[in-house]
Amino acid sequence: SDVAARAGAVIDSMKSMEGPLLPILHGIQEEFGYVPQDALPLIAEALNLSRAEVHGVMTFYHDYRDHPTGRHVLKLCRAEACQSMGGDLLADRVKQLLGIDFHQTTLDGSVTLEPVFCLGLCACAPAAMLDGELHGRLSNESISELVAEARR
Ligand code: FES
Known part of the structure; x- marks a missing residue:
């Protein structure tokens, strides 16, 4: 899907960083304006984390949105x-x-x-x-x- 391709590109460009999870979440939010649900399993897989761990980090920091914003x-x-x-x-x-x-x-x-x-x-x-x-x-x-x- 489009989300997978765009999220995948962000993940690929950052996954070899040290402590890549937060930069990836930031990058994805920049790309989409929020962090689409569909991106979570991709991030989890790339970083060898569970989906629950990625979701936990995302909700711990209030910087990330899970829905698109208004105009x-x-x-x-x-x-x-x-x-x-x-x-x-x-x-x-x-x-x-x-x-x-x-x-x-x-x-x-x-x-x-x-x-x-x-x-x-x-x-x-x-x-x-x-x-x-x-x-x-x-x-x-x-x-x-x-x-x-x-x-x-
Ligand atoms: Fe509101 Fe600093 S406390 S701008």
């Missing part, structure tokens, strides 16, 4: 500085606006919401990142605009 990815900072500046209320508002929780994607496929632990923008808390672009000093209004922009 946009909105990451809300959940670390301390942002929490102390109203991050919880902001998160509640975003969840309400989108009708989803963290790690979920809106039904229209427009937005995936993810938590992130510090965006390095603590001085401008509370902070978020939309498709790789940082936004700080978020207010109810500016986060609503950001969400509306992402849903368009």
Whole structure:
């Protein structure tokens, strides 16, 4: 299949590295935007691990997605500085606006919401990142605009 060929190429290019599992998972996520289920047995076989071991590592690190994301990815900072500046209320508002929780994607496929632990923008808390672009000093209004922009 297409997944097998593309995943296989990533695996082949990295399997002789030292500690190849995490780089391979990263590489596959870069290739597909997530780690397809079908890639797990291929990784397991190449590295001589069980499928359960690969799955265990994948779920231990929260960096890996097992589903495709929406067209946009909105990451809300959940670390301390942002929490102390109203991050919880902001998160509640975003969840309400989108009708989803963290790690979920809106039904229209427009937005995936993810938590992130510090965006390095603590001085401008509370902070978020939309498709790789940082936004700080978020207010109810500016986060609503950001969400509306992402849903368009
Ligand atoms: Fe949110 Fe650092 S704590 S950006």
